[in-house]
Amino acid sequence: MDLNNPEYIKELQKPFSDRLRDKLYEAYKNARKNGKRKTHDEHRFEINQFENLAILQKDLENRTYVPSRSTAHIIYNPVIREIFAATFRDRIVHHLIFSTVYDWWDRRFIYDSYSCRIGKGTLFGVTRLDHHIRAVSQNYKKRAWVYKFDIKGYFMSLPRKELLKMALAGLDKQFKGHQNTEEYRLMRFLWQQIIMDDPVEGVKKKGKLSDWNKLPKSKSLFGQPAGKGIVIGNLTSQLLSNMYLDSLDKFIMYELGYKHYGRYVDDFYIVVDDSKVEQLKRDVRVIRNFLKRKGLTLHPKKCTLQDSKNGVDFLGAVVYHNHIVPGRRIKKNLQKACLDVKKGRKDGDSLVSYLGLCQHINSRKMLKEVFDYTDFDLDYWSSKLHYKNKK
Numbered sequence: 001m002d003l004n005n006p007e008y009i010k011e012l013q014k015p016f017s018d019r020l021r022d023k024l025y026e027a028y029k030n031a032r033k034n035g036k037r038k039t040h041d042e043h044r045f046e047i048n049q050f051e052n053l054a055i056l057q058k059d060l061e062n063r064t065y066v067p068s069r070s071t072a073h074i075i076y077n078p079v080i081r082e083i084f085a086a087t088f089r090d091r092i093v094h095h096l097i098f099s100t101v102y103d104w105w106d107r108r109f110i111y112d113s114y115s116c117r118i119g120k121g122t123l124f125g126v127t128r129l130d131h132h133i134r135a136v137s138q139n140y141k142k143r144a145w146v147y148k149f150d151i152k153g154y155f156m157s158l159p160r161k162e163l164l165k166m167a168l169a170g171l172d173k174q175f176k177g178h179q180n181t182e183e184y185r186l187m188r189f190l191w192q193q194i195i196m197d198d199p200v201e202g203v204k205k206k207g208k209l210s211d212w213n214k215l216p217k218s219k220s221l222f223g224q225p226a227g228k229g230i231v232i233g234n235l236t237s238q239l240l241s242n243m244y245l246d247s248l249d250k251f252i253m254y255e256l257g258y259k260h261y262g263r264y265v266d267d268f269y270i271v272v273d274d275s276k277v278e279q280l281k282r283d284v285r286v287i288r289n290f291l292k293r294k295g296l297t298l299h300p301k302k303c304t305l306q307d308s309k310n311g312v313d314f315l316g317a318v319v320y321h322n323h324i325v326p327g328r329r330i331k332k333n334l335q336k337a338c339l340d341v342k343k344g345r346k347d348g349d350s351l352v353s354y355l356g357l358c359q360h361i362n363s364r365k366m367l368k369e370v371f372d373y374t375d376f377d378l379d380y381w382s383s384k385l386h387y388k389n390k391k
Contacts, residue, residue, distance in 0.1 A: 016182040018058065024053055027095035032086060042088040056089060063189050065093070070231065071203040072221075074211035077336065082212075082220050084199055084231040094235040097190050098107060100183065101167075102239065104174040110249045112262035116238035122315040123360055125264045130319045131262040132271040140321045144311045145277050147270045147284070150302035151291065153218030154266035155241065156229040159295050160195050163230070163240050167191045170243070195240070199231050210389045228295075241265055244294070251290055256283055264315055271308070281305070317361055324361040330354065331366050338374040341381060348381070 028049065032042070045052050059065040068087040077380045085095070106117060114125035128144075133308050137144035151157075168188060173185040200221050205212075212220065221229045237346050245263065252270065258280070260271035286300050311318045316329040320361050326334075335349035358367060371378060 002130065002159050015188075017061065019183070020186070021028050021053075023096060023099065024057055024092065027092045027320060028053060030099070031091040039088065040093070045088045052089070053092075056092065060093075060172060060186060060190075065190070065193060065194060067093075067197045069204060070199060071204045071206050073206040074215060077333065080215055080219070082215055082219070083234070084203065084224075086231070086234055091235070093190060093194070097187065098235050098239060098309055100187055101170065101174065105170060105239065105243060109246055110253060113242055113246070113249055114262065114264045116235075116242060121222060122317075123357055125262060125315050126317045126319060126361070128262050129269060129271075129312065129314050130324060131270075132262065133170075133312070133319060133321075136271045137308065137321075140309075144308040145272050145280070145305060146281055146308050147272070147274065147305045148303065148312070148314070149268050149270075149287070150299040151266035152297045152299040152302075153216075154233045154296065155237065156218060156221060156224050157296050158228065158241070158244060160227050160230065162295075163219045163244060164191060165193045166243055167195060167240070173365055194234075194236050195230070197228070238265075248287075248290065248294075252287065256286065256381050258283075267315070269312075269314065277305075279294075301329060326358060326361060326363050326366045328359070330363075330368060334358070334370050335374055336365075338376040341375065342376060351381075 036187050053331060056065070064163075067090050070084040070090075072084050075083055102118075110119070112128055114120045114122070114128070125196075133146065134140070136142070144332050168191060171184060171187055171191070173178070175181065178184060186350045212222065217223055221231070230240060242265075245266070248268075249261070249263060252261050258270045258272070262269055270280060284298075284303070291298060302372075306312060308319070309321055313327050316327050316333075318325050318327045334351070334354045337346075337348075337354055340346040341348050341351050370376070
């Protein structure tokens, strides 16, 4: 939402109820497009979509909206994780918030923040790491070192009061001069409801309860201190996670002076040459203390310094000098996607996504291994999946 856009000023001349109705419908369409179309919850909402949207709009206008209770389950791909699934009604609200505040925040993020940003993502992050290695090594004429960092239990450690304070401060700046609008008041209400909602209160667990015994406490919302932790998968959570570490990005780049830096959620890296390696080692303690003040901890086993010529694993791919290849995670997930399609367990969305990613990296060898292992005939499935195989 660009408050300086003349079109928005013209939009304000409409009654708020009409504006909200239009925005809710757009949020509804985005939730359908980006969500799981086959869930029972979504189908039930769609049966009477206009009536349900009208009820949701009334709840928003009257400030009676409260988030519904989620369902939680454990997944094991690519690693064991806890998933909280929001209701479709709540996902519409998440898209409403996102469409209102995203542009303002996005313009303030650094270029090399990759997650949950339009036009960026995992492939962008991998290619940017390759770019930074090339720049530091002067096209591999010099040695380049990559220090990779990981934050332990990031989403589970986020302090909700601090997130709310940050979100509301952003609203005040975004809506400066327009704080008498209903949009501003509604967004303040919704941030309060979404951020301060306790996700484990009233949650329904699905699957085997014993699965939770296998999950490290740092990866579960259950048992976290009061006021700590947000749901990983929600659209608003992804935006909030970028907002919270924006100060880290700027601290590393502008105060510590490392310009060859990038971050995807809680995974980040710094690339330096031989002359700066010792300084970087000392600055790791500075970065650790900065995160400690924000209530976060670097993972003791997942922070490593390595020579880039040996290959750097990042976001599922491995960046070598002169080429990028799929990592073990991509290979494993692609195998599973092929088998799921063959056995009719899932549609081809996941498979098409991985095949699209593989077109941009050196994946010919890996693809042959996967197709041979799964006995997967790509030519046969291509027409069914609407995937154009680029040979």
